[in-house]
Amino acid sequence: MYSSIIDVLEIIKENGSNADQRAEANGILHLLxxxxxxxxxxxxxxxxxxxxxxxxxxxxxxxxxxxxxNLVNITKLRLQTMRDNG
Structure with missing residues (x-):
C-alpha cells in the first residue's frame, strides 16, 4: 500500500484544491x-x-x-539479539 499512498499524495500535491492541502501533502511525502x-x-x-x-x-x-x-525467555533473547546486532 506504500506506493498507492505515495501516488495519492503526489496527486494531492499537484492538484489539491487549496494551497494548504498541497503543502500538507508535500510535507507528508517528505516525511514518508x-x-x-x-x-x-x-x-x-x-x-x-x-x-x-x-x-x-x-x-x-x-x-x-x-x-x-520458556517462550517469553526465547522471545526476550531474540529481541536482545536484534538489539545487539543492529
Whole structure:
C-alpha cells in the first residue's frame, strides 16, 4: 500500500484544491520518503513479527506456565539479539 499512498499524495500535491492541502501533502511525502521513517517501519515489522509469534503461542489452550515462561525467555533473547546486532 506504500506506493498507492505515495501516488495519492503526489496527486494531492499537484492538484489539491487549496494551497494548504498541497503543502500538507508535500510535507507528508517528505516525511514518508525519509530514511528514519523507512528504518522505523522495517524495525517495527520485525519486532511485531516476533511478538506476534509469542502471542499466537501463548493463546494456545495446551500451554502450561513453564512452557509459556520458556517462550517469553526465547522471545526476550531474540529481541536482545536484534538489539545487539543492529
Amino acid at each position: 520518503e525519509d530514511f528514519d521513517f523507512a528504518f522505523t517501519l522495517h524495525l517495527m515489522k520485525n519486532v511485531l513479527g516476533i511478538l506476534n509469534e509469542l502471542s499466537q503461542a501463548l493463546q494456545r489452550k495446551d500451554q502450561d506456565i513453564i512452557n509459556a515462561m
